[in-house]
Each structure stands twice: as C-alpha cells, then as structure tokens.
Amino acid sequence: MSRVVTLKINDQDVxxxxxxxxxxxxxxxxxxxxxxxxxxxxxxxxxxxxxxxxIKGVPKLMPACVVRAQEGMEVYTESERLKKYRRMVIELLFxxxxxxxxxCVSNGHCELQYLAQKLGVDHIRLEYRSPKRxxxxxxxxxxxxxxxxxxxxxxxxxxxxxxxxxTWDLLGRGIQSRVxxxxxxxWGDAESCxxxxxxxxxxxxxxxxxxxxxxxxxxxxxxxxxxLALMRENDR
Amino acid sequence: xxxxELPKIAAQEQEDQLQFKHHIFVCSGTAxxxxxxxxxxxxxxxxxEERGLGHVCSITxxxxxxxxxxGPMVSVEPQGILYQGVKVEDSAEIxxxxxxxxxxxxxxxxxxxxxxxxxxxxxxxxxxxxxxxIEAYIAAGGYTALLKVLTEMTPQQVxxxxxxxxxxxxxxxxxxxxxxxxxxAKAQGEHKYVICNGDEGDPGAFMDRSVMEDYxxxxxxxxxxxxxxxxxxxxxxxxxxxxxxxxKRLKAAIRQAQKNNLLGNNIGGTTFNFQIDVRxxxxxxxxxxxxxxxxxxxxxxxxxxPRPPYPAEHGLWGCPTLINNVESYANITPIxxxxxxxxxxxxxxxxxxxxxxxxTGTINxxxxxxxxxxxxxxxxxxxxxxxxxxxxxxxxxxxxxPSGGCxxxxxxxxxxxxDSLLHLGTYMGSGGMxxxxxxxxxxxxxxxxxEFCMSxxxxxxxxxxxxxxxxxxxxxxxxxxxxxxxxxxxxxxxxxxxxxTSLCGLGQGAPTPxxxxxxxxxxxxxxxxxxxxxxxxxxxxxxxxxxxx
Numbered sequence: 001m002s003r004v005v006t007l008k009i010n011d012q013d014v015x016x017x018x019x020x021x022x023x024x025x026x027x028x029x030x031x032x033x034x035x036x037x038x039x040x041x042x043x044x045x046x047x048x049x050x051x052x053x054x055i056k057g058v059p060k061l062m063p064a065c066v067v068r069a070q071e072g073m074e075v076y077t078e079s080e081r082l083k084k085y086r087r088m089v090i091e092l093l094f095x096x097x098x099x100x101x102x103x104c105v106s107n108g109h110c111e112l113q114y115l116a117q118k119l120g121v122d123h124i125r126l127e128y129r130s131p132k133r134x135x136x137x138x139x140x141x142x143x144x145x146x147x148x149x150x151x152x153x154x155x156x157x158x159x160x161x162x163x164x165x166x167t168w169d170l171l172g173r174g175i176q177s178r179v180x181x182x183x184x185x186x187w188g189d190a191e192s193c194x195x196x197x198x199x200x201x202x203x204x205x206x207x208x209x210x211x212x213x214x215x216x217x218x219x220x221x222x223x224x225x226x227x228l229a230l231m232r233e234n235d236r
Numbered sequence: 237x238x239x240x241e242l243p244k245i246a247a248q249e250q251e252d253q254l255q256f257k258h259h260i261f262v263c264s265g266t267a268x269x270x271x272x273x274x275x276x277x278x279x280x281x282x283x284x285e286e287r288g289l290g291h292v293c294s295i296t297x298x299x300x301x302x303x304x305x306x307g308p309m310v311s312v313e314p315q316g317i318l319y320q321g322v323k324v325e326d327s328a329e330i331x332x333x334x335x336x337x338x339x340x341x342x343x344x345x346x347x348x349x350x351x352x353x354x355x356x357x358x359x360x361x362x363x364x365x366x367x368x369x370i371e372a373y374i375a376a377g378g379y380t381a382l383l384k385v386l387t388e389m390t391p392q393q394v395x396x397x398x399x400x401x402x403x404x405x406x407x408x409x410x411x412x413x414x415x416x417x418x419x420x421a422k423a424q425g426e427h428k429y430v431i432c433n434g435d436e437g438d439p440g441a442f443m444d445r446s447v448m449e450d451y452x453x454x455x456x457x458x459x460x461x462x463x464x465x466x467x468x469x470x471x472x473x474x475x476x477x478x479x480x481x482x483x484k485r486l487k488a489a490i491r492q493a494q495k496n497n498l499l500g501n502n503i504g505g506t507t508f509n510f511q512i513d514v515r516x517x518x519x520x521x522x523x524x525x526x527x528x529x530x531x532x533x534x535x536x537x538x539x540x541x542p543r544p545p546y547p548a549e550h551g552l553w554g555c556p557t558l559i560n561n562v563e564s565y566a567n568i569t570p571i572x573x574x575x576x577x578x579x580x581x582x583x584x585x586x587x588x589x590x591x592x593x594x595x596t597g598t599i600n601x602x603x604x605x606x607x608x609x610x611x612x613x614x615x616x617x618x619x620x621x622x623x624x625x626x627x628x629x630x631x632x633x634x635x636x637x638p639s640g641g642c643x644x645x646x647x648x649x650x651x652x653x654x655d656s657l658l659h660l661g662t663y664m665g666s667g668g669m670x671x672x673x674x675x676x677x678x679x680x681x682x683x684x685x686x687e688f689c690m691s692x693x694x695x696x697x698x699x700x701x702x703x704x705x706x707x708x709x710x711x712x713x714x715x716x717x718x719x720x721x722x723x724x725x726x727x728x729x730x731x732x733x734x735x736x737t738s739l740c741g742l743g744q745g746a747p748t749p750x751x752x753x754x755x756x757x758x759x760x761x762x763x764x765x766x767x768x769x770x771x772x773x774x775x776x777x778x779x780x781x782x783x784x785x
Binding site for chain 1 (some may be wrong): 240482520522542558560690691692693694695696697698699700701702703704705706709726729730736738739
C-alpha cells in the first residue's frame, strides 16, 4: 500500500497517496492544470509540456502528469513564467500545423482551441510554417487530416495500450514526425486496424474524425476509457 | 583463467616481444586509416618479409598517437622514434634506417609541446599497444585491476575507491561516478544492467571513437569492475553504427575476453558472472541521452522519457541500470591499479583527473589530446594545439557540441574544469573542441548548431520539435540580412523557453549556442540585422540595389 502524504499546491494544503501524480491531486482539488498529451486511462509521456509545474527546491520545471506526490512538497502551478511558457507551447502548436478553426469539423469541440482561449492566446507572434501535409481518407469510416495533428500520440497509445492493435505509430523525427498506420500504408489498407474508432474519440483536435461531419459537428466521447480502465482493474 | 595465470600470460607475451629488436606500430585509428595507413602497414609487412627481417622486427597496428593532422603516423619502439606523414613508398627507407639514424625527413619530435604537455591516463598506452590482441593488453598490465577487485575487494570497497577518487561522468554533465554506482548498488532488483554509452554524436567529437578503437579491453575491464561493484550480470556497449572499426574491435575483444575467462561465467575463477554484448545505434543523436538509449536497446523508438525515475532505479527492461560514458569506464582501471591518492593529485579541487579532447577547426595540430583538468584553454590551443594556422587571429572556441557554447579570447586563461566552463555559459560536454578564427561568423555558427538540433530532435516534446525549427528559421533570416530587432527579441524569448521547458538534454541544450554567441558576440548579430553586413564575410547578404540592378 502507498503511504498517504500531505503537500502544498499553490500554498493550499492537499493530501494524496504517494502513487498519485500532482496532476491528479490538482484536479481533485479543483486546481486547473492544462494538458494535451495526457488522457486518463492512457500512459503518461510528459511530451506536450503544458502541465509543467514549479517545485520548491527543484531547479527544473517538471510535468505534473508524471511527478508523484511526496511528503512536504511545495508545488506552484500558476506562476507568470509558467503561464507565459504555456501560451508559447500553444503558439508553437498553431504555427506547426495548419489549424483553421472556421473550416474544421471539430470547431467548438477542439481541445487545442479550448486551451488557446482559456490560456489567453489571442494572436500568434511567430511565423506560420504552413507545411504541405496530406489527408488520408482511405478508411471507410474515418479520416486522418495531418494538417490538424499535434503529435500528442494519444491515438498511438490508445491503439497499442487499450485496443491492443498497434495500428498507429510515428514516422520520422523532429519537425518531420508524423503519425502513420501500419507500415506507412494508407489507413484503409492497414490490416491491423479493427475500425474500433478509439483513436478518433481520443484525438484532441480535428486530425482524426468520423466521415460525414460538417463544420463543428464532430464531438468526441472519451468516457469509455475510464470505464474500460476500471473494468480491467476489477478483473485483475 | 584463474588469478595466477595472468602473470604467466603477461610474462610469455613479454618474452615473445623481447625476441624482436624492433617493434613497428602503424597507427590504425580511423583518421590514419583514411590516409591509407593500412596500405603502409601492408607495404612494411611485405618489405620485412622480403628482407627476411621477420625474426628481428615485429609490425602491428597500434592506436592513435593523437596528432591526426600529421598522419599517417608510424612509430618504432623501443627506440621511441615517431614518423609523421608517412607514405607507402617510405617503407624501404624506414626499414633501411632501423639500425642507423632515423629518417630525418619524416621524423616527428616527441618532445614537442603537443606530446610533453599532455597527461595520459585514459590514453595511457599512447598508441603503443596492439588493440586486437588480449595478450598485448595483459602484458601491458591489463586485467590486473579486475582480478584485484574480484579477489581482494568487496563491491562496497570498489565503490568507496571510485567515490574517493572524485571521478565525474565524462559524458558531459559531470555527475559523480561513485555516487551513481552506489545508487545502482543500493537499488532493488533481480537483475541489474551495466551500459557503456558509446553513442558519441557531437559534431567534431571523436574521443570515444578513438578510445573504443584503441583500448577495447580497457573498456570491457572497466565495465566488468563496475558490474561487480553494482551487482550486474549483463552489460551492453551501445555504439553508433557509424563507427564500424570500433564495433569490430569491441566484438573481437569480447570474444577474446570470453575465451580467456575474463568475461562470462566464473570470471577469473571466482563466482562472479558477467556478460557483455554490443548494441548498435541507428543514427539518431538523441540516443546518446540515457533514457532514449535504453529505449533503443529495448528495440523501441529511441525517444527520451521524463526522469525521475532515473535509470539507476528504473532502467533497461525496468531494472536498475548503471550507464556511464566510454571515457568514464576507461578511467576505472587506472584508478583501481594506482589508487585514489595518485588520481586525486591530478586535476582541480572539484574536477579530478584528466579529460580527453578532440581538437578540431582552425588549429595547427588537429587531433586527440588528453590533458589534466585545470589546464588553461590558452595552453591547449596555443601550446598543445600549436595555434591558429595561416597567421589568422583566434576568435572563439566551441566546447560541448550542440549543447555547448563559444568562449571568446578574453577567457582563454580560464581553467578547464566542469564548473568554470559552466560559469562561462558553456559546458564540458563529451570533449569536442572546435577552434574558430576571424573567418568564422558567429551567427552562422549558431545557425549550424541549431540546424543540427532541429534535424536531430526526436519530435516528442513540443518546445524542442517546433521551437528549434522556429529558432533555425529566425537565425536563417538573420544571416540573410532579412531580420528585424523584433525577430532578435523573439529568438531570445524562444531560446529561454525551449531551454526551460524541453523534455531532455537535447532540447534543453539546443539554445546554448545561440545564447552563448549572443552573450559574447551580440555586435555580430546587430551587424547582420541593423547594418545588413556579415563582419566575417561568411553570410551572403544581398542588398536591394544589387538584386535589382
């Protein structure tokens, strides 16, 4: 059994178990910490850097999604510096792809759009990269639009960890990275795909969507993940 | 083999070598081989045979002598003659002179500052050792440290000795090696692993390559001692595939060590078992980062993960893992053999021992050097390195690769150790040292390193993936004379953000070349932006009048 500890988040006393992350504790106590790559029910990779926090006595910023609670820890989630960095992460994501909300099926239901509004990103100061990216509509029910992909790898993880198909993976590195299905085949030809649609539901943006939706019509349902995780835990 | 057999092998080998009046060593390091030292060795071998000198003169490939700029190097022992710039047709002349005066034309003085100012611990055999035969290594005192450790010391004592020596990680960050060992030793786990990080990827760095090529047995011995100290039963040497000679030598060394019972089960007749395998990198710079390296060995995509948990606790296959750099392991056997008092007498208070550097760029003596910590940059560049060629003026020296910075002339007298370099806004790094003269444009240098980081970023975290690309674009804009002062402010803001928020050392270090050149050469940036000129004449800036005239 894990020990129970008390710690401070933004000078507020909170209690938690040693196996709980700062992100879990913050959310439990109504403290908002933005995330994009994190999704409850999937493994945490600390990649989007939105949930970075300051810990007293630790020189580096740490991702709240992977840092576990420790007795006496003093955590700060809302410093001006952190807010600035978070806005820059959003800015970098906007210039990296081609995000045009007005023509996106996920308009109004997009996590990137929501965070931009919430964190006060009202304009972009960096130059847009405007990359030339493709759309894969070869699957009979779903569409992959690389223009809107932010490489959070939720699709990769849900497919490997929950569905067990491992259809999705990454190709290339750095700014050239992109998600692929099977051995970089069109999604429609990917034999390992079970067409379960979990990847579509967990995608935070309009990169993975169901066919036949008009602008703003694509809503996603992620409740199944926590239910599945809970059921599997009970089975053990 | 048991402990008593080792001196016998050494004695036999020494006796065999005494039969020869002359030993010719032809450098078989990558730099000399690329200058056809292999053909020179073949020519010498042929001539020796034709002249019937086979019984008085032995010829073998030896390790790097360090002075790569003057290669190929050939040495004649025990007379201590060193020849430089040898060509295939010089073979006869060298053999003619064996019993008379050395060939004046080719002679390279071993008393020059390049040799006399160095202190060799890692490169202690200084090239006069056949890297392909375990007997030669044993005759030179090899494996006595391992057998001493296995038969006379407890793991705890080994760790204590390494801790007291003050050895710090030679991969760049300078983490205390003894502390790392004791953490892994204390970690709980059924299996433990020892990994040697040979994924040297910094542009202009070739120290680890040389050490692996020339002294493979020394690395294996150091790793085996480490495994005994922390309680590991399996080791991996992770080498980048771009080092085929190092891979070949390491594999051959592992086979010979196994055959002599110095690797495998019941090493040296004791109950200690340890196995080493070689794993190849697939060309990603980021795999030099320890968590990415571990993922790569596991067969996964080589991307880093957040730490903690550190590999010492949760490493390869989830087991406690000790991961050290090539040069760190190469320091282990001398420390065990000669004791900590000997080792701590070398270097500065907080940085003990020596450091191997590869000197490159605009410098006379490009090559591999080993110097005591605390030596000044001026001594390295002007005494050992022989200064700047063609009467040009020194401008800056870049240390620490793409995560390091540039040091300008006014700090040339600073002591070279972990803490002083950090204070100057750069860091020790694995040991690449790129010297630049007045013909280098510092903005262009920053742009080069940023391009490197951008193309080597794994793409996992946002600041490194997109931030390095944006910074590269801004630097490109500056070098083209198209940038504004707002762009410069944005570059600085991005640099600060990428440094603070990136997941691993690659991203955290990527802005250092920019920040460091901005710190010391801001006027050059302003010249590109405000005056639209490149003071060094490197960047091509086209003016409106030129384009439309």
